[in-house]
Amino acid sequence: MAKNIGVIGDGNVGGALARGLKRAGHEVRGVGNDAGAVREAAAWAEVVVLAVPFGAIDSVVKMAGEALSGKTVVDVTNAIDGSMNLAVGFTTSGAEELQKKLPKSRVVKAFNTVFAQHMDTGRLGDKPLTAFVASDDATAKATVVGLAREIGFDAVDAGPLKNARLLEPLAYLNIQLGYTLGLGTQIGLKLLHG
Numbered sequence: 001m002a003k004n005i006g007v008i009g010d011g012n013v014g015g016a017l018a019r020g021l022k023r024a025g026h027e028v029r030g031v032g033n034d035a036g037a038v039r040e041a042a043a044w045a046e047v048v049v050l051a052v053p054f055g056a057i058d059s060v061v062k063m064a065g066e067a068l069s070g071k072t073v074v075d076v077t078n079a080i081d082g083s084m085n086l087a088v089g090f091t092t093s094g095a096e097e098l099q100k101k102l103p104k105s106r107v108v109k110a111f112n113t114v115f116a117q118h119m120d121t122g123r124l125g126d127k128p129l130t131a132f133v134a135s136d137d138a139t140a141k142a143t144v145v146g147l148a149r150e151i152g153f154d155a156v157d158a159g160p161l162k163n164a165r166l167l168e169p170l171a172y173l174n175i176q177l178g179y180t181l182g183l184g185t186q187i188g189l190k191l192l193h194g
């Protein structure tokens, strides 16, 4: 069934996910850095995708505030600091910290291990990439697994939100391979199923 999906952040990731979700038949409102628009989109949507820089999370939480209560909030961010290093790990993750800031929302970590270039199709060429989906809320997780499949990903239940501690470094490896080690962004992570 078509869902109302708010995408906060209208950059590479927000634009790509908005395209993929629209193609899948959902109602999508994408908004940029505008407090009123963020609040309205959050209030309208059933599912809200946070596609903003890690450093903008607090600002979005402040802008959207109560409008995110009871909503499924998809955290696509990578907790990377200004020196391009992982900002958190081992004992927490960006997603768990977001859940603490939004205790009434159902935070789901997803799509962060994929380069934006592949997020509108979930594919690299004709091969589906893996979307690892982690959350403590089974219903919210199932919703996001469904959305990821509709975009074209091979969506995999990656367990509780705590596993964002694994998914965020995995994304960092993807970034290292793509940018630091010269493989470029025409790469993607794929779980093989036997």
Ligand SMILES: NC(=O)c1ccc[n+]([C@@H]2O[C@H](COP(=O)([O-])OP(=O)(O)OC[C@H]3O[C@@H](n4cnc5c(N)ncnc54)[C@H](OP(=O)(O)O)[C@@H]3O)[C@@H](O)[C@H]2O)c1
Pocket: 008, 009, 010, 011, 012, 013, 014, 031, 032, 033, 034, 038, 051, 052, 053, 054, 056, 059, 060, 076, 077, 078, 079, 080, 111, 112, 113, 114, 115, 116, 117, 171
């Ligand atoms: N690029 C990738 O391949 C990739 C892959 C996986 C995950 N990610 C993660 O996804 C997130 C977005 O990455 P991106 O590449 O899409 O970055 P981007 O192209 O720089 O886009 C970020 C967007 O967020 C907006 N924004 C900033 N602060 C905001 C706020 N307070 N409220 C609403 N919108 C705000 C920016 O608007 P203004 O420019 O007007 O400030 C911009 O449109 C990051 O956390 C990144 O780590 C990126």
